[in-house]
Amino acid sequence: MTPQRHQRILDMLNKRQVDLTVCMEGVHKPHNLAAVVRTCDAIGIHDVHAVWKNERMRVGGGSAVGSQNWVNVHHYDNTKDAILRLKDKGMQVLVTNLSETSVDYREIDYTKPTAIILGQEKFGASEEALALADQDIIIPMVGMVQSLNVSVACAVTLYEAQRQRQLAGMYDTPSDVSAEERNRVLFEGGHPIFAKACLRKGLPYPDIDEDGHIVASDDWWKKMQMNQEAWEDIDS
Numbered sequence: 001m002t003p004q005r006h007q008r009i010l011d012m013l014n015k016r017q018v019d020l021t022v023c024m025e026g027v028h029k030p031h032n033l034a035a036v037v038r039t040c041d042a043i044g045i046h047d048v049h050a051v052w053k054n055e056r057m058r059v060g061g062g063s064a065v066g067s068q069n070w071v072n073v074h075h076y077d078n079t080k081d082a083i084l085r086l087k088d089k090g091m092q093v094l095v096t097n098l099s100e101t102s103v104d105y106r107e108i109d110y111t112k113p114t115a116i117i118l119g120q121e122k123f124g125a126s127e128e129a130l131a132l133a134d135q136d137i138i139i140p141m142v143g144m145v146q147s148l149n150v151s152v153a154c155a156v157t158l159y160e161a162q163r164q165r166q167l168a169g170m171y172d173t174p175s176d177v178s179a180e181e182r183n184r185v186l187f188e189g190g191h192p193i194f195a196k197a198c199l200r201k202g203l204p205y206p207d208i209d210e211d212g213h214i215v216a217s218d219d220w221w222k223k224m225q226m227n228q229e230a231w232e233d234i235d236s
């Protein structure tokens with residue numbers, strides 16, 4: 001991994017907002033799934049959640065332009081499990097919803113740990129999600145069309161969250177991404193061929209040092225069928 005790429009991954013990790021997330025409830029069109037994940041990466045969201053009403057879809061590809069490699073997706077078979085998990089993490093759960101009782105999305109304090117639920121393209125958020133959430137929010141609209149595209153609603157809401165968090169200095173202090181997760185991301189992002197080989201061979205991930213280099217035992221290198229010195233020449 002070049003020093004520039006290593007630094008870029010570190011900068012990205014330092015700005016991750018581990019207590020801000022999105023939960024897609026039944027969102028199923030591939031371009032919407034991809035667009036939501038791409039926006040989440042841009043905002044600094046590290047984990048997103050997806051509730052599948054029918055078959056589980058692949059999140060990414062196409063218009064995700066690789067963002068799916070940097071954002072973890074957690075899958076659920078039902079809404080209740082997803083929302084209870086988010087609440088267990090101490091998050092306020094907001095549901096984007098086209099209703100007269102919803103509050104303007106700009107009235108929310110997004111510096112609090114927050115999960116934002118996005119509803120299904122055609123039917124919106126479920127009654128169950130509305131009942132379990134702490135608050136429903138709306139992006140005001142004055143045109144003839146009733147709703148925004150779900151990925152647009154996601155982007156609008158998240159950029160308000162980003163604005164508030166930036167003002168509060170929440171992007172200026174290194175994030176709470178765990179040391180283990182940082183190591184995983186640095187390894188998979190900086191040494192993707194090795195990471196794939198590790199998965200294939202069932203080998204543990206090695207440590208990554210402060211310069212982005214692999215730190216592993218002789219045995220690990222042997223199992224990788226790789227000469228460590230030769231690799232370090234290539235990698236530096």
Ligand SMILES: C[S@@+](CC[C@H](N)C(=O)[O-])C[C@H]1O[C@@H](n2cnc3c(N)ncnc32)[C@H](O)[C@@H]1O
Pocket residue numbers: 096097098117118119120121122123124125137138139140141146147148149150151153
């Ligand atoms: C196309 S809309 C669903 C429309 C559906 N007929 C309904 O009444 O909810 C898909 C999702 O986008 C989000 N959304 C779209 N426009 C929104 C708005 N103006 N305010 C809040 N959320 C919105 C919500 O998550 C919604 O569930």
